[in-house]
Amino acid sequence: MRAAARRRAAALLGVFALAGAASTVAATPARADFRVCNATQSLVGVAIGYRASTGWVTEGWWHIEGSTCKTLIEGALSSRYYYLYAEDAERGGRWDGPVNMCVAEREFKIAGAGDCFARGFQRAGFQEYDTREQTNWMVQLTDEPVSGAPPVTGAGTPPVTGTGTR
Numbered sequence: 001m002r003a004a005a006r007r008r009a010a011a012l013l014g015v016f017a018l019a020g021a022a023s024t025v026a027a028t029p030a031r032a033d034f035r036v037c038n039a040t041q042s043l044v045g046v047a048i049g050y051r052a053s054t055g056w057v058t059e060g061w062w063h064i065e066g067s068t069c070k071t072l073i074e075g076a077l078s079s080r081y082y083y084l085y086a087e088d089a090e091r092g093g094r095w096d097g098p099v100n101m102c103v104a105e106r107e108f109k110i111a112g113a114g115d116c117f118a119r120g121f122q123r124a125g126f127q128e129y130d131t132r133e134q135t136n137w138m139v140q141l142t143d144e145p146v147s148g149a150p151p152v153t154g155a156g157t158p159p160v161t162g163t164g165t166r
Contacts, residue, residue, distance in 0.1 A: 032077065032135035033071045033075065033137075034048070034077055034082060034131075034136075034138075035069050036064060036070055036138070036139050036141065037064075037068070037138060037139070037140045037141065038064040038065065038068055038070075038141050039067065039140050039141060039142045039143070040066050040141060040142065040143050041067065042066055042088045042090040043063060043089040043090055044063070044086050044087065044088055044089060044141060045060065045063055045087045045089050046061065046064055046070070046084065047059065047061060047062075047084070047085045047086070047103050048062075048082060048083065048085075049083035049099070049126050050073075050079050051079050054111065055112060056111070056113040057109065058102055058108070058109075058113065058126075059108065059109045059110075060085075060104075060107070060108055076136075077131055077137060080131055080133050081128055081130055081131070082128075082131060083097070083099050083101060083127065084126060084129060084139055085101070085125065095127065095141055096125040096127060097125050097127030098125055098127075099126045099127070099128055100116070100124070101113045101116075102119070102121040102122070102123060103121060103122050103124045104121050104122065108121075
Protein backbone atom coordinates (compact mmCIF):
# COMPACT_ATOMS: atom_id res chain seq x y z
CA MET A 1 0.00 0.00 0.00
CA ARG A 2 2.81 2.42 0.85
CA ALA A 3 4.53 1.84 -2.52
CA ALA A 4 1.30 2.62 -4.37
CA ALA A 5 0.80 5.80 -2.34
CA ARG A 6 4.36 6.92 -3.08
CA ARG A 7 3.83 6.34 -6.80
CA ARG A 8 0.60 8.38 -6.75
CA ALA A 9 2.34 11.18 -4.82
CA ALA A 10 5.26 11.17 -7.26
CA ALA A 11 2.86 11.27 -10.19
CA LEU A 12 0.97 14.21 -8.69
CA LEU A 13 4.22 16.07 -8.02
CA GLY A 14 5.17 15.52 -11.66
CA VAL A 15 1.83 16.92 -12.82
CA PHE A 16 2.22 19.98 -10.57
CA ALA A 17 5.79 20.51 -11.77
CA LEU A 18 4.66 20.38 -15.42
CA ALA A 19 1.77 22.74 -14.71
CA GLY A 20 4.12 25.16 -12.95
CA ALA A 21 6.61 25.05 -15.81
CA ALA A 22 3.84 25.61 -18.36
CA SER A 23 2.52 28.64 -16.47
CA THR A 24 6.07 30.05 -16.23
CA VAL A 25 6.57 29.67 -19.98
CA ALA A 26 3.16 31.17 -20.70
CA ALA A 27 3.92 34.14 -18.42
CA THR A 28 7.27 34.85 -20.11
CA PRO A 29 6.75 37.28 -22.99
CA ALA A 30 8.21 36.30 -26.36
CA ARG A 31 11.31 38.29 -27.32
CA ALA A 32 11.48 40.01 -30.65
CA ASP A 33 15.05 40.79 -31.69
CA PHE A 34 17.55 40.68 -34.54
CA ARG A 35 20.25 38.22 -33.40
CA VAL A 36 23.46 37.00 -34.96
CA CYS A 37 24.97 33.67 -33.93
CA ASN A 38 28.63 32.93 -34.57
CA ALA A 39 28.96 29.19 -35.23
CA THR A 40 32.72 29.50 -35.87
CA GLN A 41 35.50 29.22 -33.30
CA SER A 42 36.82 32.73 -34.13
CA LEU A 43 35.97 36.18 -32.83
CA VAL A 44 33.76 37.95 -35.41
CA GLY A 45 33.04 41.67 -35.84
CA VAL A 46 29.53 42.44 -37.13
CA ALA A 47 27.88 45.54 -38.59
CA ILE A 48 24.22 45.99 -39.45
CA GLY A 49 22.40 48.34 -41.82
CA TYR A 50 18.73 49.26 -41.88
CA ARG A 51 16.26 51.91 -42.97
CA ALA A 52 15.18 54.17 -40.11
CA SER A 53 12.54 56.91 -40.21
CA THR A 54 15.37 59.41 -40.88
CA GLY A 55 16.98 57.33 -43.67
CA TRP A 56 19.68 54.67 -43.96
CA VAL A 57 21.75 53.80 -40.89
CA THR A 58 24.71 51.48 -40.37
CA GLU A 59 25.98 50.47 -36.94
CA GLY A 60 28.91 48.40 -35.70
CA TRP A 61 30.97 46.76 -34.37
CA TRP A 62 29.49 44.03 -32.26
CA HIS A 63 32.16 41.54 -31.23
CA ILE A 64 30.76 38.02 -31.12
CA GLU A 65 32.90 35.28 -29.61
CA GLY A 66 32.95 31.85 -31.27
CA SER A 67 29.93 29.64 -30.55
CA THR A 68 27.86 32.49 -29.09
CA CYS A 69 25.01 34.77 -30.14
CA LYS A 70 24.45 38.48 -29.71
CA THR A 71 21.37 40.68 -30.09
CA LEU A 72 22.01 43.57 -32.47
CA ILE A 73 18.53 45.10 -32.35
CA GLU A 74 16.35 44.63 -29.28
CA GLY A 75 12.59 44.58 -29.58
CA ALA A 76 10.22 44.16 -32.48
CA LEU A 77 11.81 44.78 -35.86
CA SER A 78 10.50 47.86 -37.62
CA SER A 79 11.91 47.25 -41.11
CA ARG A 80 11.43 44.42 -43.56
CA TYR A 81 15.01 44.46 -44.85
CA TYR A 82 18.20 44.37 -42.78
CA TYR A 83 21.75 44.26 -44.07
CA LEU A 84 24.67 42.44 -42.46
CA TYR A 85 28.44 42.54 -42.86
CA ALA A 86 30.87 40.53 -40.70
CA GLU A 87 34.62 39.96 -40.52
CA ASP A 88 36.57 37.14 -38.92
CA ALA A 89 38.91 39.02 -36.60
CA GLU A 90 41.28 36.09 -36.11
CA ARG A 91 41.62 34.27 -39.44
CA GLY A 92 40.53 36.89 -41.93
CA GLY A 93 37.63 36.35 -44.28
CA ARG A 94 34.23 37.97 -44.24
CA TRP A 95 30.53 37.48 -44.72
CA ASP A 96 29.43 40.10 -47.21
CA GLY A 97 27.06 40.85 -50.04
CA PRO A 98 26.35 43.18 -52.97
CA VAL A 99 24.78 46.14 -51.09
CA ASN A 100 27.36 48.87 -50.40
CA MET A 101 27.08 50.77 -47.12
CA CYS A 102 29.46 52.73 -44.89
CA VAL A 103 31.53 51.37 -41.99
CA ALA A 104 34.29 52.76 -39.78
CA GLU A 105 37.31 51.17 -38.13
CA ARG A 106 36.00 51.67 -34.59
CA GLU A 107 32.52 51.62 -33.06
CA PHE A 108 30.15 53.61 -35.27
CA LYS A 109 26.62 54.70 -36.08
CA ILE A 110 26.51 56.31 -39.52
CA ALA A 111 23.53 58.09 -41.09
CA GLY A 112 23.35 57.60 -44.85
CA ALA A 113 24.76 54.89 -47.08
CA GLY A 114 26.31 56.95 -49.87
CA ASP A 115 29.57 58.88 -50.38
CA CYS A 116 31.36 56.76 -47.78
CA PHE A 117 34.90 57.76 -48.79
CA ALA A 118 34.07 61.47 -49.18
CA ARG A 119 32.66 61.47 -45.64
CA GLY A 120 35.73 59.76 -44.16
CA PHE A 121 34.30 56.24 -43.91
CA GLN A 122 35.05 52.92 -45.57
CA ARG A 123 32.67 51.06 -47.84
CA ALA A 124 31.66 47.43 -47.30
CA GLY A 125 29.32 45.06 -49.13
CA PHE A 126 26.39 44.02 -46.94
CA GLN A 127 24.15 40.98 -47.43
CA GLU A 128 20.41 41.71 -47.54
CA TYR A 129 18.04 39.75 -45.30
CA ASP A 130 14.33 39.91 -46.05
CA THR A 131 12.62 39.34 -42.69
CA ARG A 132 9.25 39.17 -44.41
CA GLU A 133 8.10 41.69 -41.79
CA GLN A 134 8.50 39.23 -38.93
CA THR A 135 9.28 40.78 -35.56
CA ASN A 136 12.09 38.33 -34.74
CA TRP A 137 15.09 37.27 -36.86
CA MET A 138 18.32 35.31 -36.48
CA VAL A 139 21.33 34.92 -38.79
CA GLN A 140 23.94 32.25 -38.19
CA LEU A 141 27.51 32.71 -39.43
CA THR A 142 29.39 29.50 -40.26
CA ASP A 143 32.80 28.48 -41.59
CA GLU A 144 31.34 27.14 -44.83
CA PRO A 145 29.57 29.37 -47.34
CA VAL A 146 26.10 28.39 -48.45
CA SER A 147 25.51 28.01 -52.18
CA GLY A 148 22.49 29.35 -53.99
CA ALA A 149 20.18 32.16 -52.95
CA PRO A 150 21.00 34.16 -49.82
CA PRO A 151 19.77 32.08 -46.88
CA VAL A 152 17.60 33.61 -44.19
CA THR A 153 16.07 32.62 -40.90
CA GLY A 154 13.05 33.92 -39.11
CA ALA A 155 10.76 33.35 -36.20
CA GLY A 156 9.28 29.89 -36.19
CA THR A 157 11.76 28.44 -38.66
CA PRO A 158 14.89 26.37 -37.99
CA PRO A 159 18.18 28.30 -38.24
CA VAL A 160 19.79 28.56 -41.66
CA THR A 161 23.39 29.67 -42.06
CA GLY A 162 24.50 33.02 -43.45
CA THR A 163 26.82 33.22 -46.42
CA GLY A 164 30.52 33.63 -45.97
CA THR A 165 33.85 33.67 -47.72
CA ARG A 166 37.08 32.49 -46.17
